[in-house]
Amino acid sequence: MTTRQTPDEPATGPFPVQRLQRATLNDEVYHELRRAIMSGAIEPGSTMTIRGLAASFGISLMPVRQALNRLVAEHVLMLLPNRSVALPRIDAGRFREITRIRVALEGLAAEEAVAQVDAAAIARMEAANAAIEAGAAPGEALALNREFHFTLYAASAMPTLVAMIETTWLQVGPLLHVPIRKVMDGATPRSLPEHRRVIAGLRAGDAALVRDAIRADLEDAAVDIAATLD
Amino acid sequence: MTTRQTPDEPATGPFPVQRLQRATLNDEVYHELRRAIMSGAIEPGSTMTIRGLAASFGISLMPVRQALNRLVAEHVLMLLPNRSVALPRIDAGRFREITRIRVALEGLAAEEAVAQVDAAAIARMEAANAAIEAGAAPGEALALNREFHFTLYAASAMPTLVAMIETTWLQVGPLLHVPIRKVMDGATPRSLPEHRRVIAGLRAGDAALVRDAIRADLEDAAVDIAATLD
DNA sequence: TCACCAGCCATGGTATGCCATATCGCTCAC
DNA sequence: GTGAGCGATATGGCATACCATGGCTGGTGA
Known part of the structure; x- marks a missing residue:
């Protein structure tokens, strides 16, 4: 073998x-x-x-x-x-489509994670977010962002769903790299309010809040990325 | 080649x-x-x-x-x-997970289809549903049900989403066959109220109604199937 | 009689080779 | 000079062959 x-x-x-x-x-x-x-x-x-x-x-x-x-x-x-x-x-239409799919899938995972997430996972998410906000290099920020999101999704205990989400990330992967770099290079390390809302919602056990924060996070990023498409 | x-x-x-x-x-x-x-x-x-x-x-x-x-x-x-x-x-947990994913994905497709569906597609869906309600053989009913749903989803003009939905259908495919046969064999041809709601919602242009009808349709079927699992 | 070991067989992974096709470029004729 | 046709090359699909591994089976010894 x-x-x-x-x-x-x-x-x-x-x-x-x-x-x-x-x-x-x-x-x-x-x-x-x-x-x-x-x-x-x-x-x-x-x-x-x-x-x-x-x-x-x-x-x-x-x-x-x-x-x-x-x-x-x-x-x-x-x-x-x-x-x-x-x-x-990836053209704008396909990107819009995948973004809507991601909102649906990742929103579901986020909502489900609220009931099952443990303190250690929240701590990892907070650490990842702090590192981003502290001004990580662009490539590293991408990895940290990924860790933030997938730590959350893994807490949903829905492995099939997580795998599908990974696939959608791969599908938009080529777009993430360059634009994010462009977005983050010039900007000073900015806070990520939606990430903070996610963590607050997890602590409060507010599933609707976490879902909405994830939705907003994805859509915020999508606006920046879509701006580079056409 | x-x-x-x-x-x-x-x-x-x-x-x-x-x-x-x-x-x-x-x-x-x-x-x-x-x-x-x-x-x-x-x-x-x-x-x-x-x-x-x-x-x-x-x-x-x-x-x-x-x-x-x-x-x-x-x-x-x-x-x-x-x-x-x-x-x-497929155990009950995995089936529940996939059902939730399906509700999210198919609900999105259904909602999106409302704005774009044309009369011909609605006619095909109505014909498929009528054939089911008229008492098609179990295997044929499955195919007609599939046509009903995917005609709707195709109208969303979201090809990536439709492909993902097809994948989820395949994942639960082994479950659909036997249980549905069991469910439909004994029963007299029953009307499918959720399918009728879908069509009514399409005609009325009511996206929320269509989404909810699809959700209910999936969850109704899931109850029957889950009953055969443990 | 049972346990253990060795060898065989089933099975998956990879490499190589061959065939069919598509593409590109060149040549020749108009 | 241009277009059409032909051939070489690049490329993908498939079949075959070989190797490594894991499990099973039968035999042997305690």
Whole structure:
């Protein structure tokens, strides 16, 4: 099964080491492409070839093909008529659509999380938000924002929902990078009132408030991003 | 590229025949598995092997592997620890979760459809509903119900949303078949008041009414299905 | 008779090779 | 000079082959 165990570092014995890398090449390629997309390394609209990627990774075509298929199935990549794959160029209409979907899904997760969130999760969210407001670098702010949101969503204990939300984040991922950088670069570290409302709502156990704060947070960000689209 | 053109039937010349089967084996397997799942032909909890399916289809392992990967990516199939795939056994908790997701997504699509639906679509929905109420066979009723709902959702002009809804239907597909049969077999053809409310709401342009009718329709059905779970 | 071990078989992952197609460029004819 | 046709190359899909792993089974020894 080629579990790709321990490419280096000789076996350290029965010690509890946690280096379970990635199981299959397929998975590795998949996650690497995900990372590249979320980090803005891939230009929207650009196409990629199986052979090209396989050569870059130094592996055969099969794992790459499977990883691409998986991303196409998630609507993160797009199948061209010639069966090549491309990172879709997101127009304003599609962005609006995905934003509405995100409001519905993330609102549901947020609402549900209120009843089940624990103090540790709230603390992590508050720490992430504080780091953003303290003026993290743009890339880091994105990661912190992601942690803020997904800590909340994970508290919903709805794994299928969380997975669907992750997919939607991937779909708009190419947009997040550049515009957010533009938005945050010039601005002084600004407070994120909606994030603070989320935390306040969690503490108060007010599901409607948390849902609305998430909605407002998404829509606020969407306004900035949409402004860069047309 | 192996476009698999015209396995039989000699070229009929420039006549406009519409027999563009399926493009790739991958796709063919994918859709066949989808059909099998939605029709209840695959037992929830049962596992399947790549080689077994490939032998059944009379093709090689690669297209089967890709189709399975795609279904796993859509959370329709499930990856076992030994990397085999299985049709998940849906427990009550997961069913409740998916139902809530469906209410959120399908409610959004329904609401959005109100502003854009045309008379032809409403007519198709009414016809489908009438056929159900007239006492269609169980399997046919499922297909008609599906047509009713997706005609509505397609009117939303939100293709990404519709695709996500289709995925959720696939995820609960194994449950729909048997229970619905049980529910509908004994019962005399009953009217579907929520479907009628949907149509009335569409005619009246009342988005809130349509959304609520869809919510009620889904939750009504969910009660029947959940009753068969534990 | 039971437990344990070894070898086989089933199965998944990956690499390679071949075929079909699409695309691009070049050449030749008009 | 331009357009049409042809060929080379790039590219995707599929089949086959090989390897690694995990589970199962049968045999052997206590």
